[in-house]
Amino acid sequence: GAGVSQSPSNKVTEKGKDVELRCDPISGHTALYWYRQSLGQGLEFLIYFQGNSAPDKSGLPSDRFSAERTGGSVSTLTIQRTQQEDSAVYLCASSLWNTEAFFGQGTRLTVV
Amino acid sequence: QKEVEQNSGPLSVPEGAIASLNCTYSDRVSQSFFWYRQYSGKSPELIMSIYSNGDKEDGRFTAQLNKASQYVSLLIRDSQPSDSATYLCAVNMDMGRRALTFGSGTRLQVQP
Numbered sequence: 001g002a003g004v005s006q007s008p009s010n011k012v013t014e015k016g017k018d019v020e021l022r023c024d025p026i027s028g029h030t031a032l033y034w035y036r037q038s039l040g041q042g043l044e045f046l047i048y049f050q051g052n053s054a055p056d057k058s059g060l061p062s063d064r065f066s067a068e069r070t071g072g073s074v075s076t077l078t079i080q081r082t083q084q085e086d087s088a089v090y091l092c093a094s095s096l097w098n099t100e101a102f103f104g105q106g107t108r109l110t111v112v
Numbered sequence: 113q114k115e116v117e118q119n120s121g122p123l124s125v126p127e128g129a130i131a132s133l134n135c136t137y138s139d140r141v142s143q144s145f146f147w148y149r150q151y152s153g154k155s156p157e158l159i160m161s162i163y164s165n166g167d168k169e170d171g172r173f174t175a176q177l178n179k180a181s182q183y184v185s186l187l188i189r190d191s192q193p194s195d196s197a198t199y200l201c202a203v204n205m206d207m208g209r210r211a212l213t214f215g216s217g218t219r220l221q222v223q224p
Contacts (some may be wrong), residue, residue, distance in 0.1 A: 001168070008118075016207030024148070031211075033211045033212060035214075042200075042214065042217055043200070043214045044155070044216070045211055045213070045214075047211075048210065052198050053211045056209060056210050056211050059211075086128035089155075091155055091156075093156075093212075095212075098143075098144060098204045099144070099161070100146060100147070100161050102158060102211055103155040103156050103157070104155065105154075105155055106155050
């Protein structure tokens with residue numbers, strides 16, 4: 001596709017439910033990154049993929065968070081048993097190796 | 113010490129002036145450096161990349177890199193109110209093994 005695509009754009013979920021967020025990177029981009037951003041705060045790194053492997057997943061805040069990437073393309077970030085503190089904008093970015101990274105429009109997650 | 117440091121601001125400049133944004137980083141072997149602009153409620157947008165010491169100009173923007181001093185800066189000439197945003201510095205450390213590391217951003221306000 002022309003840019004990084006994330007879905008859904010908005011997600012409201014009840015506390016305790018599981019959610020899946022999807023990222024479709026720019027075609028051919030080998031690197032894929034997940035960050036999250038709470039209101040008025042900076043970017044918080046979650047996980048980084050190079051191809052299908054994750055050399056850096058040091059930012060995942062708890063074992064409720066997991067992510068996978070298949071076929072070197074689409075990535076899914078899963079949050080199990082959501083908590084209110086998980087409410088944030090989840091941003092995905094992709095790049096060709098370690099060059100310029102481009103962001104998707106984000107998924108706004110609200111846990112009620 | 114944060115790995116990528118920026119003054120949070122706000123940095124306030126009058127319309128038409130030069131805005132100077134600075135960033136320092138901790139990893140001496142970092143290879144690539146990026147500036148992103150983020151408007152409120154939007155995702156970060158790449159505006160400049162720089163890989164070697166010196167200046168790189170693109171329109172009203174100039175990125176400056178000094179690897180010996182471990183700083184990178186962004187100059188915005190003829191600042192416009194539409195430049196008012198948060199500017200994020202990002203550094204690629206440990207190529208291939210780590211994700212882009214972001215500073216917390218500098219908020220720029222251009223006064224009409």
